[in-house]
Structure formats: C-alpha cells, structure tokens
Amino acid sequence: MGGALIGVGMVLAGSCPGTVFVQMGSGLQNSFLTCLGAICGVLFYYGFLSSRLTKDEVPKSSIVLQQLPELMGVKRIYLNLMFGSIFIGTAFALEHFIPYKNDFITPKGLRTLVGWSPVLCGIGIGSLQLFFMMLFKKSLGISTGFTVLVAQLCRVKSFKKLIPSLEPFTYGVQNSLALLFAFGAIGGSFISTFSANQFPLNEQYGAGALSSFFGGFLLSLGARCAGGCTSGQGISGVTHLLVGSLIATAGMFGGGMLFAAGYGLITKDWLFRAL
Template identity: 30%
Template sequence: MDHVVSGAAFGAALTASGVFQPAVILGQLQFQNFQMIQTFLTATGTSAFLVTLARQLNLLSAKPRSFSPIGLFAPYDGNLLGGALLGAGMLLSGACPGTVFAQIGLGVRSGFYTLEGATIAGIVWTGLLHPLIQRRLASVDNKNAPQPPTTLASALGLSHAAAVATFSATCAALVFAAAKLAPAPGPEAKFSPPLGGLFIVAAQLVSILLRGSLMGTSSSFEEVGDWFWGVTVRGKGVRPTRYANVLYCAGMVGGAWLLGRTSPALAQVTPVEVAPWAAGLGGFFMLLGSRMAGGCTSGHGISGLSLMSTSSALTIGAAFATAGVLGVVMG
C-alpha cells in the first residue's frame, strides 16, 4: 500500500505542476516553453536538501547512483548513450518514463502509444539486450581501468554539504534567470513553475517517509519484462517476485486520475500533435535508454542528482543535450 500511496502523490504532483503535458515537454525541448526546466530545477535543487537531511536523520540509506557501463569505451558509456536515447525518445513522444503514467491517468491519447512502446522496450531490455551487455562486460577486463568519481562533490573537490549548496544555488539561479528572460509559461501552468517543483518535492518526501526510498519509474518496465520472460519462457527458473515499482506507477495513474476528477482545470490538456508511431517509437527509445543508463528523468534526474551522483549528471546532461539539438534540427 505504501508504494501505491507514494506513487499517487507523484502522479498528483506531476498533474498539478502541468509538466505531464506533451505540449510542455515538447515546448521545452524546442526552446519555446521554459515551464518544464523551471519546475525540474526547483524540484531537483530542493530535493537535494531534503535528501541530505533525510540521510542525516537515518530516514534514507540511498547511496549515489553507480555508473552503467556497457563495455564500449568508458565506465559511463551506458549513461551517455542511454541518456541520448532517453532524450530522443522524449522529443518523439512528448513524455518521459514518469510523466507517461500521469498522461495515462488523464487520458492523453499519445500516452497510451508511448506506454506500449516503453513496455516493449522493457521486455527487449530484460530478455535480450541486458543479458547481451552482461556477457560483453564479463569478457572485458577493466579491473585496472581508472574509475571516475561517483559523486559531484568528489569530482569538484568539495565536501558533500558544499556540493549540495553549490548545486542548489545554481539551480535557483537558473530558475530565476528563466523566469526573467524566458517567455511566460503558457496556459498549462495552473501554478507557477517553482511551486510545481515544490509539489514534486512533497511527493519525494512522501516516498522517503513511506517507502524509505526515492522516486523512480523506469525500473517498473524492467519488472514487467521479468514477468513476461518468466511466464512465457519455460525453463527460465523461478518466476520473478518483484512488483513494487509496478505498484508505484499504478499509484501514479490513480493519483493523476483522482486529482483530474476533483480539479478538472488541472487536467485540461493543450492539444498537440504527436503521431502514434512517434509516440510508440519514442516510448521504446526513452525506456531502452533509461534502462541502459540505469534511470530516467525522475530516478536519475530528480533523485540521482539529489544524491550528487556523477552518473546522473552525465545521463541527464546527455538526455537534454540530445533532445535540444534534435529539437532545433527537427523544429
């Protein structure tokens, strides 16, 4: 039940913030609407303080996210390539692995195609690509390869507290600059973007208090993949028992639906053209990239950066850089 309630809080927060909308996501990636980045940076910068406090109070034992190697060129090659796929998928679908569940709860048509593509990607990753990468890594001798610093604090030569303060101040400065220099948010923003970011931080707090863990959604598709292969392929061994993240994401659908029913104004969706093929292909790319990188815009973006994880910075940087370049080219 804790997973469902925590997910419902996140789904409701995404709905209230307005960043679930394809128009907001596509507008940001095409540099036309800066609501998403203001919300994201507020949520991430504030969550960094929340996570630090929760760890000090022993409410949370989460460690910085590790790198996701795939055996090509560096310990973080999976973060860079996976992040690039994530960004391309976001641009195609107008969604990310978290917002798609709010879209489903609110009946956004493209979200269903995105979910379908992401589910297929979860099955492909679990049964085919991930085992292939594991065999590749087992054949590569990288024991003596230099390992990059796992946290931004160590990379910058700062204490953790100084790194959190610097990171949060940078996020606040960028939010302020966007608010002053960028176009005003569109009708999708029922609340100011920074307030929307605080709604998401509140959902992070619920997750910490109820589950003792941070927000993240893309691993739910891996759980679905585990079940698919466990049920359909004989001789694969014991069927998987993981389903916590599926429950969390089901709660997100319910939370978005419930808030949309009680506050219809928050559920009003700005029409934007996302072709079914683009949504499905985008869902496939973004989920495959998320699992290759070990997390998505919530797991790496909000939660991973709150832990000052270098892998999260590389993944999210690659995602937004790729989406931004493709958005300009395709726009």
C-alpha cells in the first residue's frame, strides 16, 4: 500500500521523494509546495497513523524480511550478477533505441549542457550505496530527510509532547546525515542548473500547485508506510535483495502506472497537462 501511494504521488508531483530536493535546487515552480505537502504527510503519519500501523511488530519469519538468496537457496553473488546484468543491460538498450539526447538539443560546453547521460547518472547514484555502507554503515535513503526536518520541531517541548514518535529522528549522526544528504541534493541541483544557464527551470517542467502539494503529501506518507522510498526501498532494499523491497518497488511503479492509465482514460489528457 505504501509503495502504491508513492506511485500515485510521483504521477501527481512529477517527482519521487528524493527529486523533490533536486527540483527545489533547480528553482522549479511549485517544488516548494511539493516539499510542504511532504512535510504535512510526515506530520499526518506520525500524528495519526504511526501508533496504529506499528502496533504489532512484523515477525522475523515474515517473507517481507527475507532475502531472495535465502528463499531460493542460491548464492548471493549469482543473483547480484544476474539482476545487475539485467538492469544495466536494459538501461543501455533503452539508451541505444531511445537516446536521451533526442529529447532536447545539447549544445557544447558545460555552461550550456542541459542534460547528462541517464545511464551514467544512474550508475553514479547506485555507487553511492557502496560509499554509504563503507563510510557510514547505513544504506542510501533520502525520504527520511523530510522526517528529520520535521523532527527538529521536537526541540520545542510542547511539540515533543504533541508528537513524541518523532523524537528518535531529532538527534544523532544518522539523522544528521539524512538531512545533510537532502541539503546536498538541493545544492548540487542548483550548481548543475545554474551552470547550464537553466536556473530557474521553466514552469512547463513542473506540476500545478494542487498536484504538487497533494503529490508531495502522498510521497512522504507512502514512504513512511512502506518504510522507504525509491531510494531506500528501490535502490538500497533491492540491492540487498529484500523481498519486502521488491514488493514495495513493484507497488510504486504499479500504483503509478495504474493511476496514470486511469487518469488518461477518464480525462483523455495523456500528457497530464491539467496536473
């Protein structure tokens, strides 16, 4: 369910939880409304749903906590090589048949570069997993940044009493890293967009005000329900071959596709201009 909510949120906001920060850094119109919606989603989850959804712990024997190598009786290295080859092969095949440069004109020079290779960028993002695991002993995940941001309100005693479940996200190195990673995404996006003479991005690249806000709300709400977003579950969890992460990721894209298909059939607006 959490994954499906993220999928619907991605269609509405035109973003996943992580790229909300990227959109903010690029000056995209209404991206701050998406962030505001995400903050409200965190408040709603920890204020009304958290205690109800986490009342009973998931038993360790649950399939969602199992890893594919254990279930299939196959060595991890073989499955990692298989999935890695499939994903990398698919990425290069798509780039070969549908080159990303067909979507825009890419002038020469850094100052006018408007797009980088999605394949190389994807490999770079995936490589961050190794960096995080070796240096910080944690997996890559960015939706927690919204939670940590809201949790800073717990430094105020009255708010801490109001939503005590947010207190664990207030202090600590791990929480600080999540926040720094989010701010780094904003800064990196600004540098990239400004260097390409594209700052701020034109409004045609963003969603409408209401879609941005409600999309952001569903993004963070879904991420909290699913225990991670496209980075936490989709990248980190799938990297570890967790069954629960595979289910959540399938829910994200399945939910988004079904919502997009339903919206298109009803409104005949397949380009989502009304959003």
